[in-house]
Amino acid sequence: MANRLDQLLRMVDDARDEVIALTQELVRIPTVNDGTPESGHELAAAELLQRSLAEDGIESQIFRSAEHRGNIVASIGSGSGPRLLYMSHTDVVPVEDESQWTHPPFGGMIAEGRIWGRGAADMKSTVAAQAMALKLLQRAGVPLRGTLALASCADEEAGGAFGFGWMAQHYPELLRADYAINEGGGWPIRSGGRLVYPIPTGEKGRLEVHLRIKGRGWHASQPWRADNAIYKAEEVIRRVRSYRPQVSTAHDLFRHLDTLAGVDGPVTDETIDAVLEQIEARDVNLASMLRAASRMTLVATMIHGGVKSNSVAERCLVTCDVRTLPWQDREYVRQELERLLAGLDGVTIEVVETAISNQSPYDHPFRALVEQATRDALGRDDLAFVPGLTVGFTDSRFVRPLGNVTYGFVPSHPDDDPSKSGAHNIDESAGIESLLAATRFHVALAWRTLGEAS
Numbered sequence: 001m002a003n004r005l006d007q008l009l010r011m012v013d014d015a016r017d018e019v020i021a022l023t024q025e026l027v028r029i030p031t032v033n034d035g036t037p038e039s040g041h042e043l044a045a046a047e048l049l050q051r052s053l054a055e056d057g058i059e060s061q062i063f064r065s066a067e068h069r070g071n072i073v074a075s076i077g078s079g080s081g082p083r084l085l086y087m088s089h090t091d092v093v094p095v096e097d098e099s100q101w102t103h104p105p106f107g108g109m110i111a112e113g114r115i116w117g118r119g120a121a122d123m124k125s126t127v128a129a130q131a132m133a134l135k136l137l138q139r140a141g142v143p144l145r146g147t148l149a150l151a152s153c154a155d156e157e158a159g160g161a162f163g164f165g166w167m168a169q170h171y172p173e174l175l176r177a178d179y180a181i182n183e184g185g186g187w188p189i190r191s192g193g194r195l196v197y198p199i200p201t202g203e204k205g206r207l208e209v210h211l212r213i214k215g216r217g218w219h220a221s222q223p224w225r226a227d228n229a230i231y232k233a234e235e236v237i238r239r240v241r242s243y244r245p246q247v248s249t250a251h252d253l254f255r256h257l258d259t260l261a262g263v264d265g266p267v268t269d270e271t272i273d274a275v276l277e278q279i280e281a282r283d284v285n286l287a288s289m290l291r292a293a294s295r296m297t298l299v300a301t302m303i304h305g306g307v308k309s310n311s312v313a314e315r316c317l318v319t320c321d322v323r324t325l326p327w328q329d330r331e332y333v334r335q336e337l338e339r340l341l342a343g344l345d346g347v348t349i350e351v352v353e354t355a356i357s358n359q360s361p362y363d364h365p366f367r368a369l370v371e372q373a374t375r376d377a378l379g380r381d382d383l384a385f386v387p388g389l390t391v392g393f394t395d396s397r398f399v400r401p402l403g404n405v406t407y408g409f410v411p412s413h414p415d416d417d418p419s420k421s422g423a424h425n426i427d428e429s430a431g432i433e434s435l436l437a438a439t440r441f442h443v444a445l446a447w448r449t450l451g452e453a454s
């Protein structure tokens, strides 16, 4: 078995130029998603993938969710046995000021061992790695005791209504799988001389809260006759700012702080904040991530009030961003806000859920497969793994409800520098060694999950 896998991984190395070229071609297609239904134009990327897969005799289907928006699904294998799904998105965020970029954002140029351009990191290098893994497994004629499927969809950057959200609604049977692998994490942390890879098993939810404050308007020359909505908002904002969320170490991640951060002994809801202070002294980023993983956040992000400079405001709107833990739903958020704002008159609370918090189990056979595939891909046995939580959200939230055990994890090469990825920023790029590692990882994962002797 090991020999066969070694052969497959050598095929990846031999296909180095091919996977680089595919990434470059994808980056050169400007699939810019500005949030409008007319943007994205991901169909061109789906068609490129369809042609590339067809070269190896792999059939695929493109599903159009709108005129220029395409979602591609392909699969190889026997149909019986387990099903593994590779997930990716083909859209990218806009480029604000092209003149600030060192290399043209849609040039796909190569320099310093990296491929440069918008979407190189988020996430066209993974799109290419997944497609190449499928092509190489097919090319090698590897018999699979199950199905390996690929879904590369549109519109992740604007909420997925034309991408995975649309596909989950119209073609859930194509997305349903025992296991799924998607973006969400993969950068290692160096801790105690070891290389530790967090494997994100879930993600926080995101809600928008609109606090509408109603007072009584009046001419500004006699303000005492008004009930100034802006002054009433002052107390609302003060309470929002003073909100102390329930601290929770329920996530599996907190069972692994010894590996992740060299913390001795168990961590509880009562001790976590003191532990975070210690971690913060040496690693601000890790401490911040752990803080976000241990509580809901509530923060005021916008305020609108008044209509005229010489009238006292009758209404004021305070908008807040909320990020929830996997066990906190919309009703929980509403109750927390009702408690927080109790006793204030003229305040109405609206809670809008934009992404549902979700997670897959960490104690699951898929974990061992992902860990082994990472060791295979990087050719080393000394790696450590811990569960992770993505504090943003991804398309994984559309497939977890279908029953797919989904991890947001594509391992980066340990020598790659995360500060160079520039996702959603200027000078975005993908390290070629990480691209190769990602391709090897996907091949190894399919082999470990669906290979003949597995």
Ligand SMILES: [Zn+2]
Pocket (backbone or CB within 6 Å): 089, 122, 123, 156, 183
């Ligand atoms: Zn992404």
